[in-house]
Amino acid sequence: MRTFAAHQAKHAFHGITVVVETDGAELYVGRCDDIDERGVHLRDADLHDRANPALSRREFLASARAVGVWPNLKRVTVPAGRVRSVERLVAVAEKPS
Amino acid sequence: MPYSPLMVKPMREELASAGFTELMTAADVERFLGDKSGTAFLIVNSVCGCAAGMARPGARLALQGGPRPDRLGTVFAGQDLEATARARAYFADIPPSSPSMALFKDGALVWFLPRHRIEGRDALAVAADLRAAFAEQCAAAVVPVTG
Numbered sequence: 706m707r708t709f710a711a712h713q714a715k716h717a718f719h720g721i722t723v724v725v726e727t728d729g730a731e732l733y734v735g736r737c738d739d740i741d742e743r744g745v746h747l748r749d750a751d752l753h754d755r756a757n758p759a760l761s762r763r764e765f766l767a768s769a770r771a772v773g774v775w776p777n778l779k780r781v782t783v784p785a786g787r788v789r790s791v792e793r794l795v796a797v798a799e800k801p802s
Numbered sequence: 803m804p805y806s807p808l809m810v811k812p813m814r815e816e817l818a819s820a821g822f823t824e825l826m827t828a829a830d831v832e833r834f835l836g837d838k839s840g841t842a843f844l845i846v847n848s849v850c851g852c853a854a855g856m857a858r859p860g861a862r863l864a865l866q867g868g869p870r871p872d873r874l875g876t877v878f879a880g881q882d883l884e885a886t887a888r889a890r891a892y893f894a895d896i897p898p899s900s901p902s903m904a905l906f907k908d909g910a911l912v913w914f915l916p917r918h919r920i921e922g923r924d925a926l927a928v929a930a931d932l933r934a935a936f937a938e939q940c941a942a943a944v945v946p947v948t949g
Contacts, residue, residue, distance in 0.1 A: 719852065719917075720850060720851075720852025720853065720920055720921060721852065721921050722917065722918035722921060736917075749899075771894070772895075772896045772914065772916055773897040773898060773899045773916040773917065773918055774897055775897045775900065776897065793920060793921075793922070794918050795919065795921075795922075
């Protein structure tokens with residue numbers, strides 16, 4: 706049986722669905738658990754890989770904005786050195802495409 | 803692993819006291835969503851304070867006036883596992899998230915609010931989205947009266 710976790714010590718994005726751009730082909734969308742010196746820790750995330758795209762990046766983000774992402778990665782850490790940007794999914798949605 | 807029932811009790815009661823039927827088994831969900839008549843509003847409740855903390859008061863506010871769904875139901879993600887899975891089968895093309903909200907009309911899903919569109923917003927903003935959906939989907943049809 707679980708109890709409440711201490712959320713106060715976590716990053717302001719804790720619990721928020723974010724888009725993580727990397728310096729490579731991968732883009733992640735998932736619920737941010739925390740951001741620290743090791744990187745961005747995501748839960749219930751999905752990945753868009755430019756190198757092997759079933760959908761274009763625009764299609765992937767449009768689908769994520771509309772209904773969210775499938776939790777294909779229950780937990781994943783994007784290493785700090787690879788993170789180019791972290792934005793709220795809804796903020797990305799508000800940008801002109 | 804489910805949370806302590808004692809811990810989630812107030813989160814359940816916040817919706818139950820607003821008229822939501824707690825759907826705790828798959829059979830409960832079948833009775834609720836199997837009824838294809840009229841409009842049915844379902845909330846996938848959640849412990850997460852980051853989003854559910856605004857989802858529940860937002861839903862309560864939205865129901866305080868104006869058009870409203872015929873039936874209100876709720877399942878509790880991470881708690882009533884079987885009921886939640888059965889409810890999600892009614893919108894199987896949509897990735898699971900909690901809290902989330904679904905509005906059905908005559909058995910068809912007509913509106914959905916995923917978790918990421920609740921996160922970081924206040925209850926008034928969530929209520930405004932809900933009121934707009936209720937106005938569009940739940941307002942009584944106006945039948946013209948001819949003399």
